[in-house]
Amino acid sequence: MRTIKKKFILPFIVFLVGMSALGGLVYAIKSNQQKQNRITANLNAMTYAERMKTDIMKGIGVTGTLEQILISEDGKINKFSQVAKNMMTDSIQSIQIAPNGVVTNIYPEEGNEAGKIDLIHDKDRGKISCYARDNHALVMQGPFQLKQGGFGIAVRNPVYLQKKRKQKVFLGICDSYHSCTRNFFGLSEGAFGFWISLQNFKDSFSMGDEL
Numbered sequence: 001m002r003t004i005k006k007k008f009i010l011p012f013i014v015f016l017v018g019m020s021a022l023g024g025l026v027y028a029i030k031s032n033q034q035k036q037n038r039i040t041a042n043l044n045a046m047t048y049a050e051r052m053k054t055d056i057m058k059g060i061g062v063t064g065t066l067e068q069i070l071i072s073e074d075g076k077i078n079k080f081s082q083v084a085k086n087m088m089t090d091s092i093q094s095i096q097i098a099p100n101g102v103v104t105n106i107y108p109e110e111g112n113e114a115g116k117i118d119l120i121h122d123k124d125r126g127k128i129s130c131y132a133r134d135n136h137a138l139v140m141q142g143p144f145q146l147k148q149g150g151f152g153i154a155v156r157n158p159v160y161l162q163k164k165r166k167q168k169v170f171l172g173i174c175d176s177y178h179s180c181t182r183n184f185f186g187l188s189e190g191a192f193g194f195w196i197s198l199q200n201f202k203d204s205f206s207m208g209d210e211l
Contacts, residue, residue: 052178055091056140056155059176062087062095063138063157066174070097070159075171080105093152093179099172101129119156119173132158133170152177 065087069077077083077097084095084107094115096106101120106112119129124144132139142153155176160168 052153055178056153058089058091059155059178060138060157062092062176063155063174066095066097067157067159070171070174071161075099075161077105081107081109091178093177094175096175096177097172098175100170101133101173103175115177119175125154129156129173132156132173136160136168150179152179154178 066077066083069083080097084105087095088107094106094108094112096103096115098104098119102118103116106115117125119125120133122129125141128139128141131137136158138155138157140153140155143151144154145151155178157174159171159174161171163169
């Protein structure tokens, strides 16, 4: 009887040890994979952040160019659509000018008609637009939901004309808009088992940041 018990107990113990070892191995492999996923996701987040930074710098360059044209032409831009078209890049969703803070020209205009708003008195854009105007400061705002749909980040550059007695008069605001989806699409798709929430990203920038 004892011999029969030993015959069953020994294989059972071997089975338990084997299963424990296999479970430990699976856990170790899974933990290592999760660690590698975190490292990869972190590297990708840094890549997308650098891309966004590059896009924003391009937008600053565009609004700066528009500012100089407006100053040199005493507040006017002839053939705005053609000028804006030549400055468009893959990173820029639209280019706008807002005399006295009211958007009158957008390129491309098709699909962006809803963007013709009063920035100074807009509920979501008024505070940061007034700050830019009153402090002569180039600012960045977003991400926020665009009137024409989607989410974007705006670069706002206030423009002033030099009048007599060296007095600067507020002319308006030059804007460039950049799509958030373009830069964070790869991460928001849940790559490597991780998800980035646009809402969380939005909360950290909602008040606008001075550049």
